[in-house]
Amino acid sequence: MVFLCRKGNMGFTFQDTHYNISAGDYVILPNAALASNFSASDDFQGILMNLSEAFVTSIAIRSNYGIIGHLSLLRNPVMKLSERDFRICEAALQYLHMRMEDEKHFFREELLGSLLTAHILDLYDIHARSNKELQVSERITSLLRNFIELLYNGEYIRNRDLEFYASHLCITPHYLSEICKKVSGKPASYWIDRFTIQEITRLLRQKKLSLTEIAERMNFSSVSYFSRYVQKRIHLSPSEYRKDC
Incomplete structure (x- = not known):
């Protein structure tokens, strides 16, 4: 749109x-x-x-x-x-x-x-x-396109480790973060977290879903780990976010 x-x-x-x-x-x-x-x-x-x-x-x-x-x-x-x-x-x-x-x-x-x-x-x-200083090779843009495509396909639900994405792209985790930061100003972990939190907050707005159900859908090992993950990234617990939305 x-x-x-x-x-x-x-x-x-x-x-x-x-x-x-x-x-x-x-x-x-x-x-x-x-x-x-x-x-x-x-x-x-x-x-x-x-x-x-x-x-x-x-x-x-x-x-x-x-x-x-x-x-x-x-x-x-x-x-x-x-x-x-x-x-x-x-x-x-x-x-x-x-x-x-x-x-x-x-x-x-x-x-x-x-x-x-x-x-x-x-x-x-x-x-x-408006971004004249940004010069990016075709190799880097191809890697980033494949990285973002993995996220759009929902891979962040199954894998949130930087090493997984780097291995899939046949590059090192450091290099993946480096090229992400060069192009977007943010490291690769930021984009993995962003897609993950985007889906979590969407699910939290569906109040018929329990926190346990959401944690399981997002492949977290426990509700407590899920809660810590959310709290660290949006500075609200899942319950607090749900109450405010």
Whole structure:
């Protein structure tokens, strides 16, 4: 899901962090299911686009920059645009919306894919211009893509040890943490914990589930170990978090 704020303000929560956006901000949510508590000012105007993961994945872009932007968006989904970049993004989204309505186009899917590809490359350019010092090889981006893919596939439920991921990628734990920190500013353990806590807090909001059931689902050896893990990372016990949510 993406939305471009044209006027007014909007607030929302993404991965337990609250964001407030205003005109000129572009929000890209890698996983819209993690966003909630949307509220908008009376004068809010924006452009919203919800694209299926299958469609976005089908677009073949010859660039490894995607994983860099993806990690950045997982940390903060809000991009602050210059006036020029705002106009470019606004025009692209408006044109995409218009062409989506043409359901009789014989090559509709290919057309929309090409338009979206052009827009994604513009977003890469915007991000790269604001991170000029970041130079990453194709080897590193490939390793990081595979690492994040393991997490998206739920491997963190079965394995939370850095050594497992490093071994799977045929590199050392130190090197995996080093390249993660270079690209995202955070070590590999941060991303393992982030995906884990993201799932734990989702389960805690389902109050019909007991702490024992959640600990078992997440493959913790005991409820006490599960509680210590949560307390250390969000500074609240599972019961305290559940009470507040």
